[in-house]
Amino acid sequence: MIPTIKISLVVLGVLCSVATVLxxxxxRDWWIRAFDFPRLQLAIMLGLILALLGGCALYSGVRRTWVAAGVALILxxxxGYQVKQIVQYTALVSPQAERATREGAEQITLIVANVLIDxxxxxxxxxxxxxxxxxxxxxxxxDTWWREQLAVLDADYPYRVLRPLDNTYGIALYSRLExxxxxxxxxxxxxxxxxxxxxALPSGAQIQLYCLHPRPPTPFENLASTERDAELLVVGAAAKRSPLAVIVAGDMNDVAWSSTTRRFQRISGLLDPRIGRGIYATYHAKFPLMRWPLDHVFFSEELRLVEMRRLxxxxxxxxxxxxTLSHEPGEREGHEEVPSADLEDRVEAREVIEDARDKHDPDSPK
Known part of the structure; x- marks a missing residue:
């Protein structure tokens, strides 16, 4: 029985290691990018497998072989790699985005909600x-039904941008502020x-806001992440050029620790309030064991964090x-190092954007 258990654990551990490397x-294939998501789950599984293999070794006697040593090293x-990716989203590291410090500074509160069309x-x-x-x-x-249901907000939110759609990519912005x-x-x-x-804040100061919900790479929609990645990088570049404080928000169909999201941060120079605080997993609400952070709010260094909560x-x-963010344009110092792009980031971003535009509009300007 013990040898069978050990073999099963080794096979499962190797599969988890393959999922780590992919x-x-x-x-950009969807089935490869899918393994960006469950890093926490893979880390837990790898930890359990190592613990169980250790228990089996103690129970049946330790046999030191090159194969056993190799398997243990791989696991x-x-x-270690999975933990390194996840630990940034814990209190074990310094927050990237600092807390608000200026009393009386103007604040802005935003809720991001994927309503689920069904x-x-x-x-x-x-x-x-x-x-x-x-x-x-x-x-x-x-969609149109949700537009009708949310119409009760119109009196309190006089500024609105509404684009209801039946394809799950409708988007709506309601604002008390101009x-x-x-x-x-x-x-x-x-x-x-x-x-x-x-x-427009009450003082007259302005914040640039980008709201996104790119299509994810799945076997039922886009077979590669090119379109999603390109949309994030296009907005990242625009955010970097903006002379105003910037907020980028939405269901980005990507996790905070993916290579694309990190490149987006470097291209844009925006801060992630999750770093140093928590994962704040927003999806899937109905399956606690399969949750990861898909809904994001990134912001520039002129803004500081007052509060962040998952409702x-x-x-x-x-x-x-x-x-809730505090607008403190004179208080840029204090944040952890602001992400910045190198030449490789800029070249890769340009290639991804060109690939996506060539696919959907070959005649679009580069």
Whole structure:
């Protein structure tokens, strides 16, 4: 029985190690990029496998062979790599984005909610909105039904950008604050909208806001991550060029620790409030063992974190996320090192964007 258990554990451990290595390949195929997501789950599995193999060795007697040593080394190295990726999203490292320090500074509160197009109970989300009273609501997967249900917000949120769609990529932005020059843009795919606008604070200061929900790489949609990656990088480059404080928010269908999201951060120079604080997994709301952070808010160094919370379930497969930021343009010092791009990042970003645009619009300007 013990040899059978050991063989089964070794096979499972090797599969977990393969799943650890696959995302390191410079390929965009959906089945490779899928292994970017379950790093925490893989780390837990690898830890359990090593513990159980150790228990089996103690029970049946330790046999030191090159094969056993090689397997143990592979599993330990895989576990170490996964832990290295995850540990940044714990209190064991310094936060990348600093807490607010200036009393009386203007604040802005945003809720990001993927409503799930098949969710036909809007009351639970509306209850949360009444309790939290955010300045802005970004809702994605909104169709005509959701537009009708959220119409009760119109009186309190006079500034709106609405693009309901039946393809799960509808998007809606509701704001108490004035929106200046709001635009719905189709950055890569002609059926996947995003929103670009400036938000006017009561003092007259403005914040540049980008709202995204790119299509993920799956066997049922895009077979590669090219379109998703390109949309993130296009917005990252625009954020870097903006002279204003910047917020980028949305369901980005990517995890915080993926190579694409990290390149997006370096290209944009934006901060991730999760680093040094927690994972804040927002998907899947109904399966606790399979959760990862897909809904994000990144922001520039002129902004500081007041509060970030994952709110409770409301019938969607995503949890909403709430963030309050303080606008402190004279307090740039204090953040951990702001991400910056090198030549390799810029070249790779340009290649990804060109590949995506060639695929969807071969005549588009490069």
């Amino acid at each position: 995302p390191l390949l410079p390929l 330990v190295a895989s576990l 969710n036909r109970d809007a009351s639970r989300l509306l209850t949360k909105l009444r309790a939290e009273q955010p300045d802005l609501l970004l809702a994605v997967e909104t 929106l200046i020059d709001p635009q719905v843009r189709y950055l890569i795919e002609d059926d996947v909208p995003s929103i670009e606008t400036r938000v 409770g379930r409301f019938g969607s497969d995503h949890f909403p996320i709430l963030i």
